Amino acid sequence: MRMRTNLIAVLAFTAAASFFAKSAIAQTNPSTIGTGENIPDAINRAFFSDSGDIYRNANARRQVQFLLGIGSPARNAFPENEIRRDAERIEGLYRDLLEQQVSSDPLIRTPDLTNPFNTSLRTLGTNQRVFGGNQILEAPLQP
Template sequence: MLSKLSRFVAIATLTTLTCVIANPTSAKPVSDSKATETEVIDPVPPLSMNVLVNQAFFTHSGTFFEDSSIAGQLNLILGFRSFPMGSFPENNVASDALLVNAIVVDYFRQLKEKDPTIRTYDLPNPFDTSLKEGLDYRR
């Protein structure tokens, strides 16, 4: 009975708060001075593959300079940065490896889907047969 009552009180409280906080009648219209101003945002160039892999490689494990500080040394011993697993060096390297693997697999998938596969004939070469097929080999 208590859980049903507490569930009802929680739902009633949330419903009341959403009606009070997000009341559409209290919304104020946008003034015309702000509507005519436009903000120009410079596009961010996409990262190259080597920069992206380097950033992913040091995401969890950090650089030498981060690990050589006092907080970095305590983290190596106690592993307090990531709570459930612990940020021990082995876990950091495994997390970085998973991230780099996901990036590389996605990169190659995008390369494969970008252009159709081009199939060409092999060039003729003098090595069409094996040495074991020759008559001189059996002597």
């Protein structure tokens, strides 16, 4: 009986997981950036442009380039510098995406809401009861 209960629980969990996995797809058509390339592809291209992926880096020629830094005169192939160039490229793309996001809509300005915390108990004055509390501020006695 216990084995059957566990099997039913596993089947129910699998069915629920497959239902939620299908409904968790956020976008079927990702938005594009100015070049017509969608955003995830642009991020991946920028991330792997200099340093490459595991498939490109697994051959013997690439390992020698990593160790000796053999590359073009202006761009050596040391891994640290390749990663730095990729990071600079991703930062530029990120800033461009943020700029596009901000500049695509008109600027909306709204007034600030009234704030009940603009004052303190000390600035309320003397002999005033603070409503909603049990503190009464009184002036000190004068001798």
